[in-house]
Amino acid sequence: MKKISKDKPVPIYYQLKEILKEMINNNVLRAGEKIPTERELCEIHDISRMTARRAVNELVNEGLLYREQGRGTFVEEAEAKFKQQLSELHGFTEEMQNKDFETESKILSFTIKEVTKEIREHLQSEKAIAIKRLRIVDDVPLAIENVWVPCELCPDLTEDVLAGSSLYNIFEERYNYQLDHARQTIEPTVLTNEESDLLSLPKESLALLFRRTTYLSNDDIIEYTKSIYRSDEYKYEVLLE
Amino acid sequence: MKKISKDKPVPIYYQLKEILKEMINNNVLRAGEKIPTERELCEIHDISRMTARRAVNELVNEGLLYREQGRGTFVEEAEAKFKQQLSELHGFTEEMQNKDFETESKILSFTIKEVTKEIREHLQSEKAIAIKRLRIVDDVPLAIENVWVPCELCPDLTEDVLAGSSLYNIFEERYNYQLDHARQTIEPTVLTNEESDLLSLPKESLALLFRRTTYLSNDDIIEYTKSIYRSDEYKYEVLLE
DNA sequence: GTCGATATATTGTATATACCAATTTTATTA
C-alpha cells in the first residue's frame, strides 16, 4: 500500500483519499465491506482523527462510502454516476448527449495503416484508418476509444472531418451508409500505465474493455472498436425484459 | 436574524447552515455577494471556527456558496445552483442476447436471515433467503451466484425445492409470480481466494461482477443477485440494433 | 433461554489552537 508523506506539498487528507479510492477501485475494499475505523486510520497512517475524517467525509460526499453511526463506514454499492444503457445502436456522443452530459472528445491519434492480425480478423480488411480518442464527460475522462475503419469504405476521411462531427454521424451523413447492428463483448481488464494516466486513475485500476463490431445492412463491417471504460464512475447497465 | 442555541438538540453547524440558507433565500445575502468571513461568523455566533467552517462547507458542497482562498466566500449565481446529477437515469427497453446454457448448479449455502444494509437497499426487505450457488457448464465452473429473495414473497421455499428446479421456474410455477423486468450492471472485479478456488482459477484473476435486480409486474423486487463470472471462458455479448 | 442492564466500539459534534497559502491592502522605496 502507498504511504502518506507529510513533506509532500499534497495535503495529507488528499493522499489518504487517493489511497482509499485506489483500494476501492482495486477491490481491496470491496463493495459493502467495512473500511478501517477512523481511529484505525489514524493509527495506520499516524495522522489525527480529524484529518482521517476529512478524507472519509469527502469520499462519502462523492458517493463512494457511507457511514453508519456506531457501526462503521462501508463501501457504497451503487456509486455509478454515469449509468449507461447502450440499448439502441448509438455512438458515444449521441448516447451521452441524450442524457444531458457535456461530452468532449480529444483525438489522440489519427493514422492510416496496415492493420495487425488481431484487427484484420475482426475488420475483414487489410488497411484501415486507426483513430484513438479520449472521451470526456462532464470534465471526467471516461473512456479511451480505439476505432478502426476500413479505408475502402471511408475514403477522404480526415482528422478535421472527424473533429467536427461524430463518427456515426459521418457514416450516415457523409457516406450515406445505413448502420444495421453491432455486436459487443465486455471483459474486465487492468489499466496499463498509459491508460491510467489518460483516465487520471491510479495505476493498475480495474476497468471494462468493450469490443464492438458494427455492420451495415449488407453485412459489411464498417468499424471495429476497442474501448476502455473506467469502472468507478461508469456502470454499464442493461434492462432485461 | 435567528440566533443559535447551544442547548437545542439540533447541531450548531446545522443551525448556522439553516440561518445562512435563509439569508440567501431572502436575498439578505445576494447572488455573487460576499458572506461574512469564517472568523466573523465565529464572532457573531460565538462558535468555533471549525464549526462555522463545517456549515459553510456543506453549503459549498450543496452548490449554494463558493470559496476563493484569500478573498472570501460568495453566494453562487442562480444558474450554477444544483448541478447535481441524479444517478437514476432510467432508460428504455433493450435487447440482450440470452444464451441458454445447459447448466448444472451446486448449492453452496441456503440460509434465511436478516440482510445487511447493502442488500436491504437493493431488495427493499429486511429478511431474505440467501442462496449461494456454483454454476457449472460442461464441467467447467462458470460463475458464483449469490441470490437474495425476500422471505415474505417466498414462504416455504426450501433447499430441496430449489434443488429440483430453477429459481426462475419456481417463481412462476410455484408462486405464480409474473416476472416483469430486471436491471443489471456489470463491473470488473478481482477474485478473492475463496472465489478463485471455487472457479478453479489462479488467485486474483480478473472476473466480471453482475448485479441484477428483478421486478414483478407490480414493481415488487423478487430477487437481487450478485454473480461473479469467470472471464476467460465467458464473454458477455450484447447485440445492438 | 430471555430480558435487561452494562460495557465497549464507532461515528457525530464541538472547541481551541497553530500554522500554511493565496489574495488584497498598505507602506516603502526608487
Add this chain to the structure above:
DNA sequence: TAATAAAATTGGTATATACAATATATCGAC
C-alpha cells in the same frame, strides 16, 4: 508616480481533546 515590499486578511490544512449518540457484544438475574 510606479514598482516593490511588507503586512493584513481570508480561506486551507492539521493536531489534540472531549463528550454525545448509536450500535453491538457481554454478562447477570430471573
